[in-house]
Amino acid sequence: MTTSFHHAGGASLPDSAQMAAIARIAHSEAGIVIAPGKTGMVQARLAKRLRALDLPGYDSYLALVESEAGxxxxxxxxxxxxTNVSHFFRESHHFDLLRSQVLPPLLARAKAGGxxxxxxxxxxxxxxxxxxxMTVLELMPDAADHDLRILATDIDPLVVEKGRSATYDAQMASSVHAPLRKRYFEQRGGQLRLVAAVRPLVSFHELNLHAPWPMRGPFDAIFCRNVVIYFDSEAQDRLWRRFGEALAPGGWLFVGHSERVPVAPASRFVTAGITTYRLLPAAAKT
Ligand SMILES: C[S@@+](CC[C@H](N)C(=O)[O-])C[C@H]1O[C@@H](n2cnc3c(N)ncnc32)[C@H](O)[C@@H]1O
Known part of the structure; x- marks a missing residue:
């Protein structure tokens, strides 16, 4: 390997051996596939880490991340x-379906003590x-007083912390319709924060989807959108199977606009809307 870094902000492109090492770590740690040609993306993303650590190049960076101390x-x-790109009510048709079809029976159950x-x-x-x-609260303003909770997980501790802060700048909150923004956000130090009625509904945790899941199911609906596009097909299939095990029969699975879940008989899912699936009951054992 060559040291291809000219220090303090001048990271050049990783060479093929460095790219292979970076891709191998990304795959084994997070199931993410990085194509060999993505050198520009890797350079753009890692240059700030090399700078922050004052390292002379990718080789010393790789030595660090592959060490016990790394x-x-x-x-x-x-x-x-x-890639952490997201926004409020992204792919809004999913939230329409959540409000019109998914939530009504679930909220009735919650009201009955379920x-x-x-x-x-x-x-x-x-x-x-x-x-x-917010979609839940629009239908059931006292939802937090019932046994209804939303789990939010991500592999990236920095975004988990950001989500937990429930605080966004005006630009980030601009995709929330004005009436909802007025109802569910408050001004806080020049930023907007979700109000106290919303905050207890969601709990944030760091979780690698390829690692064991410590939480107790079953889930009634899972949103896993614009996440598996970075995984290879084997990792995607494993995840669909595990979501099937984590969902209650009839549970809903929402995926991103460019993602697809294999449907029955190849899996226990059936199509239930645009990039929306429902879990069939487990086949009766004979
Ligand atoms: C593009 S964002 C999608 C955010 C949101 N679901 C949406 O559709 O707007 C993809 C997220 O997947 C997370 N991610 C990638 N690999 C993961 C893994 N192995 N386990 C858990 N989260 C992962 C990334 O950290 C990133 O925050």
Whole structure:
């Protein structure tokens, strides 16, 4: 390997051996596939890490992240390599379906004392989970007084922290319709923060979707949107199977606009809307 870094902001492109090492770590840590040609993207994402650590090049950076002491930096590397683009009510047709079809029976159950669990898997900065919470509150203003909760998880600790802060700048909150923004956000130090009625509904946790899941299911609906596009097909199939195990029968799975879930008989899912699926009951054992 050559040292291809001219220090303090002058990171040049990683060479092919460095790219292969970076791609191998991203795949084994997060299931993310980085094509060999993505050198510009890797350079743009990792240059700031090399600068922050005052390292002379990718070789010393790789030596660090592959060492026992480099555990934290491995997480930061994954954080830098993942794409966190999101916004409130992204792909709004999913929230329309949530409001019109998914939530009414779930909220009736919650009102009758039952348990309801929703999951934003790969939640980025939290806009998806907070959009789910606002949709719930529009139908059931006292939802937080019932056993209804939304879990929001992401592999990237920085976005999890941001989501947990429930605080966004005006630009980020601009995709929330004005009446909802007025109802569910308050001004706080020049930024907008979700109000106290919304905050208890969502809990944020760091979670790698390729690692074991410690939480107790079952979930009634899972949003995993614009996350698996970075995974290879084997990792995607494994995830669909695990979501099938984590969902209650009849549970809903929402994926991103360019993602598809195999449907029955190849899986236990059936199509239930645009990039929306429902879980069939488990086949009766004979
Ligand atoms: C483009 S964002 C999608 C955010 C949101 N779901 C949406 O559709 O707007 C993709 C998110 O997936 C997360 N991610 C990538 N690999 C992951 C993994 N192995 N486990 C959990 N989250 C992962 C990234 O950190 C990033 O925040």
């Amino acid at each position: 555990r934290d930096e491995r997480r930061r590397m994954i954080s830098a390599l993942t 348990r309801v669990r929703l999951w934003s898997a790969g939640c980025s900065n939290g806009q998806e989970a907070w959009s789910m919470a």
